[in-house]
Amino acid sequence: xxxxxxxxxxxxxxxxxxxxxxxxxxxxxxxxxxxxxxxxxxxxxxxxxxxxxxxxxxxxxxxxxxxxxxxxxxxxxxxxxxxxxxxxxxxxxxxxxxxxxxxxxxxxxxxxxxxxxxxxxxxxxxxxxxxxxxxxxxxxxxxxxxxxxxxxxxxxxxxxxxxxxxxxxxxxxxxxxxxxxxxxxxxxxxxxxxxxxxxxxxxxxxxxxxxxxxxxxxxxxxxxxxxxxxxxxxxxxxxxxxxxxxxxxxxxxxxxxxxxxxxxxxxxxxxxxxxxxxxxxxxxxxxxxxxxxxxxxxxxxxxxxxxxxxxxxxxxxxxxxxxxxxxxxxxxxxxxxxxxxxxxxxxxxxxxxxxxxxxxxxxxxxxxxxxxxxxxxxxxxxxxxxxxxxxxxxxxxxxxxxxxxxxxxxxxxxxxxxxxxxxxxxxxxxxxxxxxxxxxxxxxxxxxxxxxxxxxxxxxxxxxxxxxxxxxxxxxxxxxxxxxxxxxxxxxxxxxxxxxxxxxxxxxxxxxxxx
Numbered sequence: 001x002x003x004x005x006x007x008x009x010x011x012x013x014x015x016x017x018x019x020x021x022x023x024x025x026x027x028x029x030x031x032x033x034x035x036x037x038x039x040x041x042x043x044x045x046x047x048x049x050x051x052x053x054x055x056x057x058x059x060x061x062x063x064x065x066x067x068x069x070x071x072x073x074x075x076x077x078x079x080x081x082x083x084x085x086x087x088x089x090x091x092x093x094x095x096x097x098x099x100x101x102x103x104x105x106x107x108x109x110x111x112x113x114x115x116x117x118x119x120x121x122x123x124x125x126x127x128x129x130x131x132x133x134x135x136x137x138x139x140x141x142x143x144x145x146x147x148x149x150x151x152x153x154x155x156x157x158x159x160x161x162x163x164x165x166x167x168x169x170x171x172x173x174x175x176x177x178x179x180x181x182x183x184x185x186x187x188x189x190x191x192x193x194x195x196x197x198x199x200x201x202x203x204x205x206x207x208x209x210x211x212x213x214x215x216x217x218x219x220x221x222x223x224x225x226x227x228x229x230x231x232x233x234x235x236x237x238x239x240x241x242x243x244x245x246x247x248x249x250x251x252x253x254x255x256x257x258x259x260x261x262x263x264x265x266x267x268x269x270x271x272x273x274x275x276x277x278x279x280x281x282x283x284x285x286x287x288x289x290x291x292x293x294x295x296x297x298x299x300x301x302x303x304x305x306x307x308x309x310x311x312x313x314x315x316x317x318x319x320x321x322x323x324x325x326x327x328x329x330x331x332x333x334x335x336x337x338x339x340x341x342x343x344x345x346x347x348x349x350x351x352x353x354x355x356x357x358x359x360x361x362x363x364x365x366x367x368x369x370x371x372x373x374x375x376x377x378x379x380x381x382x383x384x385x386x387x388x389x390x391x392x393x394x395x396x397x398x399x400x401x402x403x404x405x406x407x408x409x410x411x412x413x414x415x416x417x418x419x420x421x422x423x424x425x426x427x428x429x430x431x432x433x434x435x436x437x438x439x440x441x442x443x444x445x446x447x448x449x450x451x452x453x454x455x456x457x458x459x460x461x462x463x464x465x466x467x468x469x470x471x472x473x474x475x476x477x478x479x480x481x482x483x484x485x486x487x488x489x490x491x492x493x494x495x496x497x498x499x500x501x502x503x504x505x506x507x508x509x510x511x512x513x514x515x
Contacts (some may be wrong), residue, residue, distance in 0.1 A: 049316030054194035076156020094270030096175030108330025120255035126172035160343035167224030275417035316400025325406030329505035334498035425481025433473030
């Protein structure tokens with residue numbers, strides 16, 4: 001009996017050990033997959049963050065140079081940059097982002113020649129669109145004055161944008177080349193060319209603004225020249241690099257085919273991005289209607305430039321996850337796409353906390369980079385803690401938006417942005433800035449500025465987040481929009497059927513290849 005008992009127990013022990021070993025092996029494999037995914041994403045994200053920061057820095061550098069010419073020059077250049085973003089840059093950026101879906105999924109499916117076709121098709125559409133957009137830029141002053149903006153600032157802004165018109169065409173081509181290389185995981189050449197362009201831009205800004213004495217016109221011209229320099233550097237790389245030999249086979253008549261198919265995806269892509277970008281820029285336009293518009297517009301534009309520069313870090317992460325998701329779905333690997341999203345969410349939260357903390361720590365010095373006016377510097381320091389919160393929220397939604405582009409959810413994202421920014425965000429901005437700054441709120445502000453022993457704690461709190469600041473009222477609306485946007489995107493990603501998304505990607509690519 002004892003021998004029989006031993007013989008019965010032995011297989012049980014063996015099976016338990018085998019099951020335990022399999023579990024440990026599975027955990028090790030899953031842990032290895034996570035580590036490998038982190039390496040892939042960081043390998044993509046770090047150079048892409050650098051690319052986006054460096055390319056966006058062209059506008060920031062120009063604003064910094066103009067800021068030392070005086071408050072009117074700064075206000076005009078800031079208004080011009082905001083107007084240019086609303087009516088030109090954001091539209092081209094949005095249309096070009098359709099390539100993240102098309103090129104990314106085609107590359108994952110190993111249909112390499114289609115990347116060049118898609119890119120040429122996008123260039124044709126964006127260059128044609130630029131001809132229409134330049135008419136808007138040429139009439140910047142007239143449009144701004146008609147919208148009730150300060151006349152002096154509007155004239156200065158119109159002059160700035162006219163000198164920057166040629167850069168509109170370069171910007172469109174640049175977005176196409178960026179997506180073409182990004183979806184192939186070729187990012188180091190992009191970072192190198194962007195770095196060279198940024199250094200060149202500092203030199204020509206200094207030359208045009210101060211040495212040749214063109215003033216703000218010189219900064220605008222420097223923007224246009226630098227965009228073209230970046231385009232020629234990237235185009236040269238694509239032409240001669242062996243890495244692009246399979247994906248760029250020269251110009252083809254096939255690029256003229258199925259233009260409508262591209263436009264059907266590009267328009268929702270543009271709407272998705274424009275709804276978001278326009279809401280931020282419209283806040284700048286609203287600032288021109290506030291008391292002391294030169295101060296409010298200058299400070300708000302500095303804040304917006306700061307936010308966009310920080311946002312470029314999240315754009316890099318979003319571009320990395322867009323590439324990873326589109327590649328994995330195009331290759332028919334839904335689990336890989338889901339793992340990539342989980343990993344980037346953790347990375348985004350970590351990076352967001354670091355950025356928010358840094359923003360608060362540098363608040364007393366940041367304004368000096370843009371202006372010599374003490375009033376502007378103090379105002380910037382006061383509102384940076386609020387910007388830190390919006391940077392964190394905006395960064396997280398940017399990453400989720402990158403995953404949406406990789407899946408081809410541009411139309412759904414457009415609806416989310418419409419609701420978040422135009423149903424919630426902008427009405428809240430108007431409410432906080434224009435309604436809560438009148439009547440009872442003014443009385444409340446007066447009460448707290450006349451110290452009483454009854455409410456020291458509340459007064460202390462309001463000294464950090466002054467509810468009666470016009471700027472903070474405008475920006476609170478943006479924060480409300482970001483909260484709605486994040487909740488909606490998180491819910492959608494949690495409910496996503498990734499197997500179904502992979503089937504859609506596999507079906508999408510062959511259909512679009514038919515010409």
